[in-house]
Amino acid sequence: MMDYDYMKPASMKEVFTLLKEYGPKATLIAGGTDVMVNIRNRELSPEVLISLRGLHELRYIRKNDGYHIGALTTHRMLEQSDMVKGELSALHDAASQLGSVQVRNVATVGGNICNAAPSADTAGPLLALDATVVLEGPDGRRSVPIADFFTGPSKTVRKGDEVLVEFHIPEAPGRFGSAYWKHARRRAMDLPLLGLAVGLALSESREIFDARIGLTVAAPVPMRAHKAEEFLKGKPLEAEVLEEAGEIASSEASPRDSLRSKAWYRREMIAVFVPRMVRLAAERIRDK
């Protein structure tokens, strides 16, 4: 068994002091559901774990000037929030299907995004909700659109001395709804072989006013299907339109063959599920 030291600072200031002191010998830990497993698998061998769980002020879901979600917010908190369910539905869809109750009780949304697995369940919804990632370092804060946050599998623009503190989601334009489809072989305890999130705004005349499509496991990093989004804008919610958007999104993606699925299958499923998730998002607008 690995031996390491464990620090639990009570303030951001202390976190930065410890990060400076230990540098690359230290690893940040939030819920630990990736970190503890990676240590056990010997993929990670830190000398020190610096826990963020003492930063209680980073656990929140708030609405004012859009939505603010603290990095330490657990998936269980997202799952149980009526506001998230009603107004940020895609994020509810993802959080409520991540791992098990035991995992969701401790795993955080900040950890899911910083871990940057190509299959991270909250990445697609955060893309479709146009979230901004707020990072804090010793010299202050900076904001990065989530679409620019991931640079490769397990790689992000976060610097070693920065902590992800918050996600900011702008107030959606007009009548807005969202939905996430986790395409997995089993209904529980499985990673998606494809993740597909849609954020949709409709005009009074029920034309598509704005559309955002977030795809995961569809390319080396989570991506937006910009061409399909542009195609949808100004169009009516009709079957041929949605099908064509699905085909466009499918051709924009660059999925790989992997153990869990083949590239061709992922492409076909993108074409199938773009229309379905657009329709589900639209139904959710109607139900409001």
Add this chain to the structure above:
Amino acid sequence: MKKVSISFTLNGDEVTAEVPPSWTLLKTLREYFELTGAKEGCGAGECGACTVIIDGEAVNSCIYPIPEVEGKSVTTIEGIAGKDGTLHPLQKAFIENNGVQCGFCTSGMIMSAKSLLDRNPAPTRDEIRKSIAGNLCRCTGYVQIVESIEKAAEMIKGAK
């Protein structure tokens, strides 16, 4: 090896463990307190055999760092029967309804079910299934487990 001193409530008693900071809660329960009800199946959050309740929430103790337990309240399968040995309704229901075969998953199953029933005394079948989605059982096929939890919910309701 460096040790740290962690104080918390374990099954209602105030306790202190002197263990290396890299130990998990599961290892501390089994090797320091010699409470072997929580099991190690996978050690990686996948199987739920190590499930315990911390401050009301079910967690996998195999990936829970012991320093995070400081000041919290931990309940394990050893702590749910009455002080006089009266079994918890979940324990009775699992015995009476064949919810137990080899028993390896049982303490984790019961802890997951307890965290559900403590919050939601009349769960639907679907809510029960979701609450134990992170608990693997290789023997029963789950049907008797779900039935046991339903029966326990009825017993608890009847007792009130």
